Amino acid sequence: KQEVTQIPAALSVPEGENLVLNCSFTDSAIYNLQWFRQDPGKGLTSLLLIQSSQREQTSGRLNASLDKSSGRSTLYIAASQPGDSATYLCAVPLSPDKLIFGTGTRLQVFP
Amino acid sequence: GAVVSQHPSRVICKSGTSVKIECRSLDFQATTMFWYRQFPKQSLMLMATSNEGSKATYEQGVEKDKFLINHASLTLSTLTVTSAHPEDSSFYICSAHRGGYEQYFGPGTRLTVT
Numbered sequence: 095k096q097e098v099t100q101i102p103a104a105l106s107v108p109e110g111e112n113l114v115l116n117c118s119f120t121d122s123a124i125y126n127l128q129w130f131r132q133d134p135g136k137g138l139t140s141l142l143l144i145q146s147s148q149r150e151q152t153s154g155r156l157n158a159s160l161d162k163s164s165g166r167s168t169l170y171i172a173a174s175q176p177g178d179s180a181t182y183l184c185a186v187p188l189s190p191d192k193l194i195f196g197t198g199t200r201l202q203v204f205p
Numbered sequence: 206g207a208v209v210s211q212h213p214s215r216v217i218c219k220s221g222t223s224v225k226i227e228c229r230s231l232d233f234q235a236t237t238m239f240w241y242r243q244f245p246k247q248s249l250m251l252m253a254t255s256n257e258g259s260k261a262t263y264e265q266g267v268e269k270d271k272f273l274i275n276h277a278s279l280t281l282s283t284l285t286v287t288s289a290h291p292e293d294s295s296f297y298i299c300s301a302h303r304g305g306y307e308q309y310f311g312p313g314t315r316l317t318v319t
Contacts, residue, residue: 128307130310135296135313135315136312136313137211137298137310137311137312137313138249138298138300138310139310140307140309140310143307183248183249192239192251192254193239193249193251193300193308194251195248195249195250196248197247197248198247198248200246
């Protein structure tokens with residue numbers, strides 16, 4: 095059974111810091127891994143999708159890496175800003191269309 | 206492209222009544238739609254998979270008679286919470302799948318049962 099966990103569960107940092115959010119999954123046979131952002135009371139915004147054949151993806155200040163063999167992915171946020179405050183979720187497909195979500199990391203960036 | 210809407214965004218209902226939530230893919234046809242439930246400060250849990258023109262597939266532990274799903278067209282799926290109770294209060298999110306591995310998520314519906 096695929097289980098996805100994220101650490102830390104919560105993180106509070108001052109503006110400008112570089113951050114690393116971690117995602118671990120128990121079954122390394124994944125098609126891809128996605129990182130999402132969720133603002134309070136809102137839906138999900140897809141940030142990055144890494145295919146199983148890729149090692150990393152970058153979008154602006156965000157960089158996501160994937161190490162299938164060790165069952166890990168990291169989301170790196172450079173020069174954090176208060177606007178980055180949100181919950182970050184990683185997810186892997188159980189099948190081509192079913193997503194299993196991680197436990198989430200609640201990030202707060204204060205000025 | 207790939208916009209998914211949900212209606213309503215918030216709903217308050219009395220215990221014992223039924224509530225319908227709509228999920229629409231606005232600019233694409235969705236082969237499959239999914240319904241998730243999220244409790245406060247918890248992650249999303251898949252409730253059911255909805256395919257157009259066929260019965261929904263429910264995850265273990267989800268009561269299909271309580272959470273009725275109808276996928277009438279390639280752009281619309283509805284979730285009806287029947288005989289709602291306070292414990293059904295939650296954030297319900299749908300997503301739509303149009304092929305490949307990527308899903309597109311709606312903005313969610315906050316259900317409060319009093």
